[in-house]
Amino acid sequence: MDDIDRSLLQALVDDARLSYQQLADQVHLSSNSTAERVRRLRQSGVLAGYHADIDLAKLGYTLHSLTDAKLKESVDRFDLERDLSEVPQVLSAVHTTGEFDYQMRIVSSSTNELESVGDTLRQMGARDIQSRIVLGETQYNPARLLYGKRKIL
Numbered sequence: 001m002d003d004i005d006r007s008l009l010q011a012l013v014d015d016a017r018l019s020y021q022q023l024a025d026q027v028h029l030s031s032n033s034t035a036e037r038v039r040r041l042r043q044s045g046v047l048a049g050y051h052a053d054i055d056l057a058k059l060g061y062t063l064h065s066l067t068d069a070k071l072k073e074s075v076d077r078f079d080l081e082r083d084l085s086e087v088p089q090v091l092s093a094v095h096t097t098g099e100f101d102y103q104m105r106i107v108s109s110s111t112n113e114l115e116s117v118g119d120t121l122r123q124m125g126a127r128d129i130q131s132r133i134v135l136g137e138t139q140y141n142p143a144r145l146l147y148g149k150r151k152i153l
Contacts, residue, residue, distance in 0.1 A: 001046065004029065006146040008037055009047065013143040016050040061089075061107040064134040065114060067121075068100035075125030077101065083124050089117050100128070 007027050011018060018026075024034040041047040056062075071080060077095060084090050084104075091105040104121075108114040118129050 001041075005037060005041060005046075008034065009041065009146055010143050012038075012047065012050075013141060056107050060109045063108045063110060063114060064137075065106045065108070065131045066134060067104045067106050067118070067129060067131040069102045069104065069121055069126040070099065070128040071101045072125045072127045080124055087117065087120055089113070100130070106131070 004027050008023055011023055011026050020031045020035045020038070023038070024031045027034060029037075038047065071077065080102075081093060081095075084093050089106050089108050091107060093102050093104045095101065096103055106114065106117055108117060114131065118131065121129055
């Protein structure tokens with residue numbers, strides 16, 4: 001991957017709806033050369049897809065939590081992960097080391113709904129659950145990694 005590929009990826013992260021001509025103008029290539037580079041980035045898996053951002057608050061999901069869950073010994077984690085796909089409030093579930101088996105990102109419209117999701121998790125085999133309400137979040141663009149690692153002080 002060269003600097004042109006990095007520039008293309010950065011431009012697509014900023015606006016995935018750019019046309020090949022608009023991308024070409026940014027990297028000073030022809031539309032055909034740009035399209036070929038984007039095709040290669042997709043085929044290699046570096047460019048994994050294009051996504052739309054959904055404003056969950058506008059859909060009524062204003063309460064975000066990070067929820068840790070420890071599973072009962074009898075629960076198969078793969079079964080749990082499959083079952084979690086049926087709970088739309090669970091945006092992600094990360095299998096972790098440490099005291100808890102999973103950390104989940106959950107959205108809800110109220111504390112009552114969050115409690116209901118917790119009850120569902122218990123029915124699925126969670127033994128211990130701890131939730132923390134998210135007060136704010138700073139997200140960083142992963143495209144920053146395209147230009148090398150920063151030295152950790």
